Amino acid sequence: MEELQFWCLAQERLQESESENKLDGETASDSESKSEFGGSLPVPTSDDTPEVLNRALSNLSSRWKNWWVRGILTLAMITFFFIIIYLGPMVLMMIVMCVQIKCFHEIITIGYNVYHSYDLPWFRTLSWYFLLCVNYFFYGETVTDYFFTLVQREEPLRILSKYHRFISFALYLTGFCMFVLSLVKKHYRLQFYMFGWTHVTLLIVVTQSHLIIHNLFEGMIWFIVPISCVICNDIMAYMFGFFFGRTPLIKLSPKKTWEGFIGGFFATVLFGLLLSYVMSGYRCFTCPVEFNNDTNSFTVDCEPSELFQLQEYNIPLVLQSVVGWKTLRMYPFQIHSIALSTFASLIGPFGGFFASGFKRAFKIKDFANTIPGHGGIMDRFDCQYLMATFVNVYIASFIRGPNPSKLIQQFLTLRPDQQLHIFNTLKAHLVDKGMLGSLEDA
Amino acid sequence: MCACWRHCWCCWTRRAPSRPGGSLVVGRALSGCLLEMLHGAATAAASGLQHGSRVTEPDLIERLDDLDLRNDSDVPDVPPSIDSTPEILRRALSGLSARWKNWWIRGILTLAMISVFFLIIYMGSFMLMLLVLSIQVKCFHEIITIGYRVYHSYDLPWFRSLSWYFLLCVNYFFYGETVADYFGTFVQRREQLQFLIRYHRFISFALYLAGFCMFVLSLVKKHYRLQFYMFAWTHVTLLITVTQSHLVIQNLFEGMIWESVNCKLRQKEEHGRFLVPISSVICNDIAAYIFGFFFGRTPLIKLSPKKTWEGFIGGGISTVVFGFIFSYFLAQHQYFVCPVEYKSETNRFVTECEPLELFQMKKYSVPLLLRSVLGWETVNMYPFQMHSIALSTFASLIGPFGGFFASGFKRAFKIKDFADTIPGHGGIMDRFDCQYLMATFVHVYITSFIRGPNPSKLLKQLLVLQPEQQLNVYNTLKSHLVEKGILQPSLRG
Numbered sequence: 001m002e003e004l005q006f007w008c009l010a011q012e013r014l015q016e017s018e019s020e021n022k023l024d025g026e027t028a029s030d031s032e033s034k035s036e037f038g039g040s041l042p043v044p045t046s047d048d049t050p051e052v053l054n055r056a057l058s059n060l061s062s063r064w065k066n067w068w069v070r071g072i073l074t075l076a077m078i079t080f081f082f083i084i085i086y087l088g089p090m091v092l093m094m095i096v097m098c099v100q101i102k103c104f105h106e107i108i109t110i111g112y113n114v115y116h117s118y119d120l121p122w123f124r125t126l127s128w129y130f131l132l133c134v135n136y137f138f139y140g141e142t143v144t145d146y147f148f149t150l151v152q153r154e155e156p157l158r159i160l161s162k163y164h165r166f167i168s169f170a171l172y173l174t175g176f177c178m179f180v181l182s183l184v185k186k187h188y189r190l191q192f193y194m195f196g197w198t199h200v201t202l203l204i205v206v207t208q209s210h211l212i213i214h215n216l217f218e219g220m221i222w223f224i225v226p227i228s229c230v231i232c233n234d235i236m237a238y239m240f241g242f243f244f245g246r247t248p249l250i251k252l253s254p255k256k257t258w259e260g261f262i263g264g265f266f267a268t269v270l271f272g273l274l275l276s277y278v279m280s281g282y283r284c285f286t287c288p289v290e291f292n293n294d295t296n297s298f299t300v301d302c303e304p305s306e307l308f309q310l311q312e313y314n315i316p317l318v319l320q321s322v323v324g325w326k327t328l329r330m331y332p333f334q335i336h337s338i339a340l341s342t343f344a345s346l347i348g349p350f351g352g353f354f355a356s357g358f359k360r361a362f363k364i365k366d367f368a369n370t371i372p373g374h375g376g377i378m379d380r381f382d383c384q385y386l387m388a389t390f391v392n393v394y395i396a397s398f399i400r401g402p403n404p405s406k407l408i409q410q411f412l413t414l415r416p417d418q419q420l421h422i423f424n425t426l427k428a429h430l431v432d433k434g435m436l437g438s439l440e441d442a
Numbered sequence: 443m444c445a446c447w448r449h450c451w452c453c454w455t456r457r458a459p460s461r462p463g464g465s466l467v468v469g470r471a472l473s474g475c476l477l478e479m480l481h482g483a484a485t486a487a488a489s490g491l492q493h494g495s496r497v498t499e500p501d502l503i504e505r506l507d508d509l510d511l512r513n514d515s516d517v518p519d520v521p522p523s524i525d526s527t528p529e530i531l532r533r534a535l536s537g538l539s540a541r542w543k544n545w546w547i548r549g550i551l552t553l554a555m556i557s558v559f560f561l562i563i564y565m566g567s568f569m570l571m572l573l574v575l576s577i578q579v580k581c582f583h584e585i586i587t588i589g590y591r592v593y594h595s596y597d598l599p600w601f602r603s604l605s606w607y608f609l610l611c612v613n614y615f616f617y618g619e620t621v622a623d624y625f626g627t628f629v630q631r632r633e634q635l636q637f638l639i640r641y642h643r644f645i646s647f648a649l650y651l652a653g654f655c656m657f658v659l660s661l662v663k664k665h666y667r668l669q670f671y672m673f674a675w676t677h678v679t680l681l682i683t684v685t686q687s688h689l690v691i692q693n694l695f696e697g698m699i700w701e702s703v704n705c706k707l708r709q710k711e712e713h714g715r716f717l718v719p720i721s722s723v724i725c726n727d728i729a730a731y732i733f734g735f736f737f738g739r740t741p742l743i744k745l746s747p748k749k750t751w752e753g754f755i756g757g758g759i760s761t762v763v764f765g766f767i768f769s770y771f772l773a774q775h776q777y778f779v780c781p782v783e784y785k786s787e788t789n790r791f792v793t794e795c796e797p798l799e800l801f802q803m804k805k806y807s808v809p810l811l812l813r814s815v816l817g818w819e820t821v822n823m824y825p826f827q828m829h830s831i832a833l834s835t836f837a838s839l840i841g842p843f844g845g846f847f848a849s850g851f852k853r854a855f856k857i858k859d860f861a862d863t864i865p866g867h868g869g870i871m872d873r874f875d876c877q878y879l880m881a882t883f884v885h886v887y888i889t890s891f892i893r894g895p896n897p898s899k900l901l902k903q904l905l906v907l908q909p910e911q912q913l914n915v916y917n918t919l920k921s922h923l924v925e926k927g928i929l930q931p932s933l934r935g
Contacts, residue, residue: 166890169882173840176879180846183745188854199681200674252661347651353658361666386654389647397644408918410900416928422901423919430916435909 069373074235077371077380085224089289089298092223093213097135100209102377104131104201106368111197114362115190122182123191127198129175134202137168138210146217147291208385211392218395220300221285225276225337226391229344230383232271237264237349253356256349265345272341273334280308280331307333307399336399343390348383355382551867552728563717570716571691575613578687580870582609582679584861589675592855593668600660601669605676607653612680615646616688686878689885690716718769718830719884722837723876725764730757730842746849749842758838765834766827773824829891836883841876848875 084095108127144161160167183191216223241260249256279285287302312327320326355378359365366375374380411419562573586605619642638645661669693716734753742749803822848871852858859868867873904915 163890165886169886173879176847177840177843180745180843180850181743183846183850185744188850192851192854196674196678199678203677203681250659251663252658347655350655350658353661354654357658357661357666358670361670386651393643393647397641407900407903408915411919412922414900416926419919419923420928422904423916423923425901426904426912426916426919430909430912433909435913 066373073371073373078231081227085220089216089220089300092216092220096209096212096216099377099381100205101131102370103205103381106370106376106378107201107205108198110362110364110367111194111201113364115193115197120184120187120191120194122178123194126175126179126182127194129178130172130198130202131206133168133171133175134206136171137165138206139213140164140168142210142213142217146289204385208388211388215388215391215395217289218399219286219288221276221279221333222391222395224279224285225272226340226344226387227384228275229268229272229337229341230348230387233264233268233341233345233348234352234383236267236271237261237345240264240267250353252353252360261345261349265342268345269338269341272337272344276334276337277331280333286333307331307336336394339394340391344383344387347386347390351383351385351387354385355379547865548867551864555864555873556724574687574690575617577870577874578613578683579609580863581683581874584863584869584871585679585683586676588855588857588860589672589679593671593675598662598665598669598672600656601672604653604657604660605672607656608650608676608680609684611646611649611653612684614649615642616684617691618642618646620688620691682878686881689881693719693881693884693888717772718765719833719837719880720877721768722761722765722830722834723841723880726757726761726834726838726841727876729760729764730754730838733757733760743846745846745853754838754842758835761838762831762834765830765837769827769830770824773826829887832887833884836887837876837880840879840883844876844878844880847878848872 084091140161141164144164179191179195212223215226237256237260239260240263241255241257244259244263245257247258248254249258249261283302283304284300286304286308287300289298289300290302291298308331310329310331313330315323315325315328355367359367367378368376370376371380411422414422562569618639657669657673730749730753733756734748734750737752737756738750740751741747742751742754804825848860852860860871861869863869864873904912
């Protein structure tokens with residue numbers, strides 16, 4: 001109750017001192033809304049649109065110019081996205097790495113600005129060192145799974161993979177000890193803050209990118225469809241809000257509206273259905289990415305699983321009169337895509353609100369100025385934040401069981417008596433199920 | 443001096459050295475100054491409500507800016523802690539001087555804690571798990587309380603509930619997996635529990651998401667930064683306390699083998715691997731203190747002026763020796779190293795077994811250098827003792843860094859102790875700060891050097907596969923075993 005009272009008190013004060021708010025958080029909102037309402041405080045941002053665009057659009061008014069710049073950059077990013085998909089899994093993995101490093105850099109820089117700790121001894125080095133350690137740990141685990149035969153062949157790699165956890169932990173410990181030794185009197189608090197900031201950033205950025213790579217290895221479709229759904233939701237919510245927007249959604253982001261939210265939801269579900277229909281037909285998207293030991297490259301070739309084979313579904317009677325069809329041919333994957341798009345449109349925006357709150361809390365307009373018209377990389381990826389984890393958890397829970405080849409690899413590392421024990425148990429189980437029966441020499 | 447002297451630029455330039463982002467400082471100092479003046483006017487009208495321990499709004503903002511911009515020396519000290527020694531002890535020791543009194547209190551409490559420790563071990567694994575869980579919850583509570591004090595955010599809407607909710611979620615996620623293994627047979631019989639286990643990850647994630655969305659919805663204007671700080675503080679605390687406690691439990695319960703044939707659950711509660719690391723850290727603490735007390739001369743590190751090199755080295759050597767002897771003692775007694783058989787029919791524990799290779803005496807040839815010194819050619823040791831040397835070395839070399847980290851933390855936030863839970867010692871975190879890294883190290887050490895992946899988990903995953911996949915795996919395994927000569931090809935069945 002105390003909390004509620006305090007909260008109400010805060011609200012009263014807010015209404016009292018309404019005019020002062022302009023100095024506080026409102027400057028962080030988009031400059032476009034300011035120009036709509038005959039803006040009060042002009043926000044000084046450096047204009048880093050390329051010279052080419054500047055000259056081409058010099059005639060238009062500033063509002064339309066901004067719109068065009070954003071539009072062109074959006075198309076450029078989408079084209080870039082398609083090119084990378086075409087180039088294959090390896091390039092995709094590298095791009096995910098680069099995006100992750102850039103996001104980390106952006107958030108850490110904000111931390112430096114907030115705490116004025118740019119000159120702290122050792123700290124820049126330590127942050128990058130921790131990033132390296134955590135990446136080494138995560139990617140080492142992934143790599144050993146997927147490149148198993150390659151790793152087993154080369155002696156140094158084999159040792160690295162066998163003692164992988166120990167080595168990663170030792171590296172992390174070194175960083176930790178360096179941090180403790182670098183504590184300077186009078187700056188303890190600042191250093192602890194930056195330490196905490198670095199770790200939270202690592203938690204957010206690195207785990208997400210690692211999960212994205214996992215999803216990627218399940219099949220490129222598990223990577224493309226979720227990301228496209230989030231992007232589509234962003235764009236559709238913006239369009240619907242632009243044309244029909246009336247009721248504001250949440251105080252954090254004054255530009256978001258309920259019309260945009262709901263319209264975006266339906267549009268995204270539809271888009272997800274169509275996209276997955278198109279993609280399920282192609283093997284290169286639906287097959288798990290595997291590393292071919294002979295050619296030393298990635299291959300995507302397989303027998304499509306049940307999920308990607310057309311099936312007949314009976315339309316419920318209610319819809320039959322409306323649509324006029326008795327049955328519908330769909331991929332089972334499309335049903336899953338409905339779940340993915342629903343998540344992208346309902347919970348994805350919360351990631352965006354989180355980022356908006358973060359920007360208001362630290363009084364910044366954008367995370368960085370990397371992309372002209374859009375802001376930093378984090379600005380584009382804030383809604384993706386939760387999507388990667390969701391897809392990973394979804395796949396683990398509903399789609400697949402454990403990977404058989406991975407289990408075989410783990411089996412091979414056991415001791416002989418343990419191997420025998422497991423073998424016998426499995427045999428007994430199969431005999432029980434009647435799979436082996438009297439087949440002694442299967 | 444201007445009225446808002448802490449914020450104004452004119453007074454700041456005398457103190458703040460030039461740094462990048464200087465204009466940012468100026469802008470924020472100016473805005474802070476203006477803000478204070480305007481808020482002062484607004485709150486003068488509502489001053490009747492600002493009494494007692496309630497946090498006032500302009501107060502909040504002023505402290506927020508101050509926290510960010512000033513260095514440590516400006517932070518006000520927390521009022522000194524109250525004396526929480528029990529009445530009995532106080533009367534008994536009323537005769538002695540303050541210094542000896544303190545020493546006696548610490549000594550008595552140390553003995554009390556060690557006895558409780560052994561008592562709980564005697565009572566068995568389930569009590570141990572509960573103990574670890576309660577310690578973890580208390581540590582979490584202590585650190586979060588410090589965070590509230592630092593940020594004066596005790597009255598933030600929802601935040602206390604959210605912190606405890608996140609603790610619950612993360613614990614549910616981690617312990618769900620362990621509990622599923624521990625209570626395997628019990629769980630198999632219930633349908634609802636089966637459902638919970640199959641979709642465990644999804645349910646945990648959904649719970650976490652609910653908390654996340656609650657956080658976003660609870661963001662209040664003017665308190666964004668505070669709320670983000672507390673969010674981050676909660677997460678870092680969870681990272682530290684919950685993962686460590688989970689690894690401790692895993693160390694304790696590792697090596698469970700599920701025999702599906704007769705549905706018996708054999709648990710290898712290898713107390714040895716749980717006791718030796720924790721005892722090594724405790725021993726190192728005590729030995730370093732004693733050595734420092736009697737021989738201490740050269741200071742070790744500026745962070746903790748009471749620690750000395752003599753204490754460090756003396757403590758290190760005595761810990762290794764202690765670990766060596768203690769593990770010898772443990773390996774001899776079946777209770778500590780044998781699988782505890784839990785018979786679901788009689789619900790009783792029985793310890794009897796053929797000890798693992800690790801706990802069987804082996805002959806080691808003494809290196810030539812030591813041969814002349816000791817006069818023995820070979821020595822009978824348990825392999826476990828070699829591992830204990832590694833564990834004790836880590837406990838004495840790197841364990842103290844956990845202690846320095848905690849000391850730095852306490853200095854940064856100007857607190858003497860984490861809390862006042864244990865008289866004479868401080869909070870639970872004060873006792874467990876050196877254990878911080880030990881649990882992770884033991885877990886990593888065990889997985890890397892002592893055993894491979896958990897066979898029972900592998901078995902469970904195999905049984906979950908599709909029948910065709912199982913057949914394929916079976917054939918692959920068979921050919922592999924035959925190749926290695928483990929399985930005779932002529933053996934049918």
